[in-house]
Amino acid sequence: MMKYLNIFLLLLGVYSVDISSTEHVNYKGHQVWRVIPKSKEVLAILRDMEDAFELDFWSDPVATGRPVDFRIEPKFALEIQDHLEMNGIFDYTVYISDIQDLINEQKSSRKAWTATEKAVASSLDTFVYSQYHPAEEVYEWMELVVAEYGSFVSKEQFGVTYQGRPLYVLKFHKPSSSGNPKPTIFVDALIHCREWISTASLLFIFKEMLRNPKYTHMIDEVDWYFVPMINIDGYVETWLGDRLWRKTRSTGPGSLCTGVDGNRNWDNHWSYPGASGIPCSYTYYGPMPASESEIRHLQNYIMGVGKGNIGAYVTTHSYTQLILYAYGWTEELPPENEELNATSKLMHDAIKAVHGKYYTYGPSAITIYVSSGDTADWTYEEMGIVHSYTFELRDEGRYGFLLPPDQIIPNGEEYLAGLEVLSNFVRDDYEGSGF
Numbered sequence: 001m002m003k004y005l006n007i008f009l010l011l012l013g014v015y016s017v018d019i020s021s022t023e024h025v026n027y028k029g030h031q032v033w034r035v036i037p038k039s040k041e042v043l044a045i046l047r048d049m050e051d052a053f054e055l056d057f058w059s060d061p062v063a064t065g066r067p068v069d070f071r072i073e074p075k076f077a078l079e080i081q082d083h084l085e086m087n088g089i090f091d092y093t094v095y096i097s098d099i100q101d102l103i104n105e106q107k108s109s110r111k112a113w114t115a116t117e118k119a120v121a122s123s124l125d126t127f128v129y130s131q132y133h134p135a136e137e138v139y140e141w142m143e144l145v146v147a148e149y150g151s152f153v154s155k156e157q158f159g160v161t162y163q164g165r166p167l168y169v170l171k172f173h174k175p176s177s178s179g180n181p182k183p184t185i186f187v188d189a190l191i192h193c194r195e196w197i198s199t200a201s202l203l204f205i206f207k208e209m210l211r212n213p214k215y216t217h218m219i220d221e222v223d224w225y226f227v228p229m230i231n232i233d234g235y236v237e238t239w240l241g242d243r244l245w246r247k248t249r250s251t252g253p254g255s256l257c258t259g260v261d262g263n264r265n266w267d268n269h270w271s272y273p274g275a276s277g278i279p280c281s282y283t284y285y286g287p288m289p290a291s292e293s294e295i296r297h298l299q300n301y302i303m304g305v306g307k308g309n310i311g312a313y314v315t316t317h318s319y320t321q322l323i324l325y326a327y328g329w330t331e332e333l334p335p336e337n338e339e340l341n342a343t344s345k346l347m348h349d350a351i352k353a354v355h356g357k358y359y360t361y362g363p364s365a366i367t368i369y370v371s372s373g374d375t376a377d378w379t380y381e382e383m384g385i386v387h388s389y390t391f392e393l394r395d396e397g398r399y400g401f402l403l404p405p406d407q408i409i410p411n412g413e414e415y416l417a418g419l420e421v422l423s424n425f426v427r428d429d430y431e432g433s434g435f
């Protein structure tokens with residue numbers, strides 16, 4: 001409702017500035033509730049509540065039996081409770097009882113740690129992987145990697161963010177012992193900046209691939225491109241302003257709200273169902289395809305690497321523990337469904353063997369929901385990278401986006417096991433066909 005009121009006011013020329021400035025947003029008393037809808041009616045009721053109660057869905061109402069998590073504001077708590085019960089929904093649970101408490105816990109755990117150790121370590125070994133790092137420390141981590149492995153790791157700037165921060169890719173191109181060409185895997189993280197685990201787990205993973213003899217074969221056999229942070233402006237916002245910010249930080253002329261959903265902005269079935277044209281929406285697809293500096297530059301960079309030169313693409317998100325592949329924009333199955341399903345199952349098995357966690361896998365639209373203009377559909381359809389995956393990391397909702405730092409390494413270990421399967425698959429596939 002609020003959205004429509006805002007649009008009406010904009011048309012009247014009442015707003016000319018960004019009204020969604022998010023300086024030091026406080027989530028005191030905000031909670032995350034969970035309902036497991038048992039019928040289509042319950043799903044519809046939940047969807048209808050979004051505007052009326054300004055709900056922020058952390059996992060969308062898409063299918064019966066699939067948990068729906070939503071953040072509620074304290075001022076609506078009683079009304080929401082009444083509304084649910086009036087509609088015969090009694091089995092709702094308070095999943096997170098105070099979001100700000102969790103945010104504060106994360107903050108104080110970092111404070112305690114920075115007080116005793118150096119925030120940025122001087123080597124890859126002493127870098128603290130069991131903590132989240134702000135953007136400047138991730139930049140420093142990249143420097144550490146290049147300083148130590150400059151003989152085969154290089155850092156390339158492929159653009160700047162909306163606010164002018166440099167966008168970097170790290171290339172791990174180690175010559176093979178045989179001198180034969182190698183296949184390539186491209187990995188990205190943090191298109192949704194509140195999903196901190198995506199970057200944190202990958203810093204650990206790439207360090208393991210460099211250091212741990214069990215995993216160095218992944219770098220020997222495959223060339224890697226790694227973009228640790230895409231939505232850097234948004235990430236800075238999550239550290240300094242609104243911890244739950246998801247979108248970019250761009251503002252169009254006369255726009256009501258800041259930001260575009262980077263995972264709806266790719267130039268593939270842009271503005272189709274599963275994305276919103278409303279600038280204030282969490283899934284706003286933006287004013288045009290690849291309107292966002294971060295997405296445009298990444299798209300261009302991937303195109304520069306070239307069609308046929310990337311064996312697999314992995315884009316990293318959280319949460320709910322999923323391995324998703326094409327399509328996102330339609331419920332049709334991709335022609336390679338069998339192969340993609342089989343590879344996902346192998347990744348699932350390897351992940352489960354590490355800490356017993358289950359990652360559900362399948363075609364994106366069917367497994368979770370239809371969404372258009374996302375990374376993995378673009379890499380699949382426009383670049384022809386069949387093995388394009390969206391990984392949703394931990395957890396299943398207990399902490400959601402506020403995953404405690406002591407889960408970074410365990411999550412990294414299981415994600416690494418999944419990536420090792422993919423690495424082996426791409427290696428064998430390449431040897432067989434040289435794609």
Ligand code: 0X9
Pocket residue numbers: 058192195263317318319324327328329364365368369370371372374377390392
């Ligand atoms: O909705 C998204 O962008 C992703 N989930 S998240 O909670 N990290 O926001 C899932 C994208 C999966 N892709 C498609 N269904 N197309």
Ligand code: ZN
Pocket residue numbers: 192195263317318
């Ligand atoms: Zn995401």
